[in-house]
Structures are given as structure tokens and as C-alpha cells.
Amino acid sequence: MRAALREAFGDRSYLLLHAGFFTCGFHIAFLVTHLPGEVHLCGLPPEVASWSLAIIGLANILGSLYAGACVSRYRSKYVLAIMYGSRAVLVAAYLLAPRTELTFYVFAAGLGFTWLATVPPTAAIVGKLFGVRYLATLFGMTLLSHQIGGFLGAWLGGLVIVRFGDFGWMWYADMVLATAAALINLPIREAPVTKALAPA
Template sequence: MPMKSFFLILVAGLILSVGNGFRMSLGIYVPDLLSSTVFGASMIGLTYGIFNLLWGCMSPIAGAFAEQKGYVKTLIVGFIGISLSFYITSSAINPLHFLFGLGVVGGLSAGIISVPVIIGGVSKYFEDDKTRSTVTGILMSLAASGMFIFTPINQFLVSTFQWSVSFQIVSVFFLLFIPMSLIFLIPKPVNKNKKEYTPRKISDVIKTAFQDKSYQFLILGFFVCGLHVALISNYLPVFAKIKGLETTIAATGLTLVGIFNMMGTLISGRVSGIVKKKYVLSFIYFTRSIVIFLLLILPTNNFIIIAFSCLIGLLWLSTVPPTSGIVANRFGTRYLSTLFGIVMVSHQCGAFVGSYVGGLVIDIYGSLDLAWIMAIIISLFSAIIHFPIIEKEKSEEVFA
């Protein structure tokens, strides 16, 4: 692999690491928010849900903008926006202020530096499907590193300074990563043997994709992934507290999710370049249902939290390489940021449901059991609907 390609993957992975690390460890702040504010679990869950929903909605918009106007400008706007979001939220004294700062501004800004935008940008540098799947696995592994890096950082910040000052520190931190955006100034390799086609309008591309049954199944399946990720990352600390455990064990658990996620995405990326990606996805969702079921029925103690975190970590973002790979195989890489971004909207709709329903269930029942049951049922549904997916390219002229 050329040095510039290696450098591109490394820096792009670090961007994902920063964005995902803070987003997926926001659950660390929930116990402190519940004890030091009057927001309530439902409002915090709603805010996190809106954050995730707008994150998803902004992804295809940011992807389309990046494909038309450039990735550097797009990412700079994203880093400035997410920094502003944490600064605005740090002074929140009422629920609407909190919701606007973190939920609205934060969600929109995080969507600009999201997985679809970065993967779509990097994928354009790699033509071969097997190489692209492996690269996606590496990127998501680096993204996963953010969870085990920033979970203990957030735990330290909230334990030392409480949530408001911690948010101010995070605000400054995001500004320091703006120079990373310049990595996409590296010129793309030119494939002289590739047949050229007249590009289609992006509206026509999106219309064609939505008419494709395989694309529809991917969208439905990724909804489930988003629900799982949001439910677990936002409420594992509260779940541990409800069960009488220290919240620090949940922080340790989320850190382990990040560590094992690195291994899971690398394995998934590698396997997705060898076997059919739809089978990889079905296996992941079926296994998730088993792991969550075991968490539900087994006595909750420190060992169970740690074991659950390790197992679910292997399955955490391992859905991304096969999902983005199927989109790339079906429709090419030209509009991958946009088309995978649309799939990510569904993921974040699921994250909204997971975030809000988790908080609502806690407020009503004082337990997460009903939410876990919901997660198990839809995981089995997702495992089934991936089987009819067709992976081969839809049309050689449409999206090359």
C-alpha cells in the first residue's frame, strides 16, 4: 500500500475516532445529568434521540455536499459546529436549552463528520472490492478506538469537573482537530483502464436506489443496528446503577466495547471481502439477539457486564463494512457518501427510538427489561430480512 494511502486511512480513521468516541460515550454523563439537573431521563433520552436522528439526517446531505463541493470544506464546518454545540450546551439551565444545544446543533454538526461522509470519501481512492472492504474494516476499527479512548476521558472529566465544565473542555478539544480535514487534499489515483460513463443527476441516482429491494432491506436492517447502539451506549451506565452496581463498571464496559469493536470491525471487513456480505450481516444480528437475551435473563453482576460488553463489542460496528460494501457493490463509489448516508438516516432513526424509548421505559418502569426485549425481537427480524439481498452491481452505467 502506498504511503499516502496509509496516511489517508490513518487520519480519516482518527477523524472517525474523535467523532464516534464522544458521541458513543455520551451515556457517561447521564447519571450526573440526572442528579444535578431537573431535565429527567425522558428529556435526556429525547435530546440524545434528536441528536442521533439529526446526525443521521445530516449525513446524506453532508455527503452530497462533500461530493459536489469538496470534503475539506465540509469537515471544517462539522468540527466548528460540534465545538459550538458543546459550548452552548455547557450553560444549559433548562431542558429546551439542553435539547437545542446538544440535540439540534450537536446532531447536525456530528452528521457532517460522520461515518458515511468519511467512508464515502476514502472509498473513492480504492477500486477493488476486497481492498475496499478491508479498508472500511480498518477505518471502523480506528473509529471504534474512540470509544475506549474517550469513554475513560469523559468519565474522568465528569468525575472531576461535572458535566457543564466537561462540555466546555470538549468544545475546545474539537477545534484542535480541524487540520485533519486537509487529508482529503491528497489527489485521487487515476484508473486509466476504467470505462468512463456520463454521470447521472444525484436525484436520479437516489430514485433508482430507493426502487431497489436490496437497498430497502439494508435500510430496514440498519435501523435495528442504530437502536442497539444507542440503547446500550446511552443506558448501560444507568442499567448498572439500577442493578446496584457502580457506574464505573459500566464505563469500563463501554471501554471494552470500544476495544473489542476494533477487533470485530477488522474481522468483519476481512470476512466481508471473502464471503457474501448479507450472510455476515444476518450472523451479526442473530448473535446480537442471543447476547442481549443472556444479559436479560442472567443475574446482573460485574462479570456479566464485562462479558456482555466484550461480546457486544465484537458485534458493535461490525455491520458497517458489509453494509457499506453492499451499497458500493450495487451502486458504485461515485455517490457512496450520499447513498450510504441515506442508509445511515435509518440507523439514526433507530438510534432515536433507542435513546428515547430507553429513557421513557426507565421513567415508567424503573427498569430496562422491556427495552431489552424489544431489542431482541427486532434483532431477529433484521437477521431474517438480509437473506433476500442481491449483492451484485445493479447497472454498470449508473454509479461507476
């Protein structure tokens, strides 16, 4: 196990995967924690937030299934790059759109489709790099990075709203991080790192 962890954390592609998944956690936790507050700031009724979160959950099912199907047909790093890039586009579109109920519902549907759709390609890349013997542990470590990003997304969102009275800086940060995540996934290698850890 120690050898597998040393091997993994010494691999550039694995570290890039961590960085991308970190931004995923940041994005998800910020939105699920502070979307109701954003709805309130826009002067819309609380049920808009409830419906938006429900739409995210429903779209997440479809997006995760679709991502799993894409992994079997396309290179996983490109699936991830498209998922992260689409988040940046969605946030930009939201910032430019009028703050209406329809805007929130369309935004929620788009975000939900990419919500946990990053999990199948991320796990697939870990498996391609190191095989399945330590897949649970090595994917679990990427999930730790995801959760650290999630903590920062929720926490910083609270700091920003207290300091500035709106979530403007968080939206911009989210857009920049999503763009960065899309780009850093492109150089990821999907070939086995070593024969010792690769699938038989």
C-alpha cells in the same frame, strides 16, 4: 444524483439494508445511553458501567477489523445476518444470566465485537448494488436510517425507564429487532442494479 437516489430507493435490497441498519442504530444508542442506568438498577458500582463501555470500545476495534476481513471472503449479507443474530443471542444470554460485574464485562465484549462491525458489510453491499460513484451519498442515506434508529433507541429507553422503572421492555424490543434485522438481510441481492450505476 436524483436519478441515483430514485434508483436506490426503488430497489428492495437497498431498502432492506436501511431497515437492518435502523435496528443497528436503535441497539447501539439504547445501550450506550442507558447501560449506566442498567448497571445502577442492578446495584453495581458506577465503575462497572465505565469499564463496560471501555470494553465495548476496545472490542469494537477488533470486530470492525474482523468484519472488514470477512467481507473480502464471504457474502456481506451473511456477515450482517450473523452480526445482527449474535446481538439477539447476547441480549437473551444477558437476560438469563446473573447480574454480576463479570456478566457485564462479557456482555460488553460480545456487543463491542459487533458494535460498528456492521459498517463494512453495509457499505460493501451499497457499493455492489450501485457502484462507487455515489457510494458516499447512498451509504450516507443508510447512515441516516441508522441515526433515526439511534434517536428512537435512546428516547424510548428513557420513556420506558420512567414508565416502568426498568428496561425490560427495551431489552425485549432490542432482541426482536436484532432477530428481524438478521432475517431481512438474507434476501438482499448483491448484484449490480443497473449498468449505469454499477462499477466500470
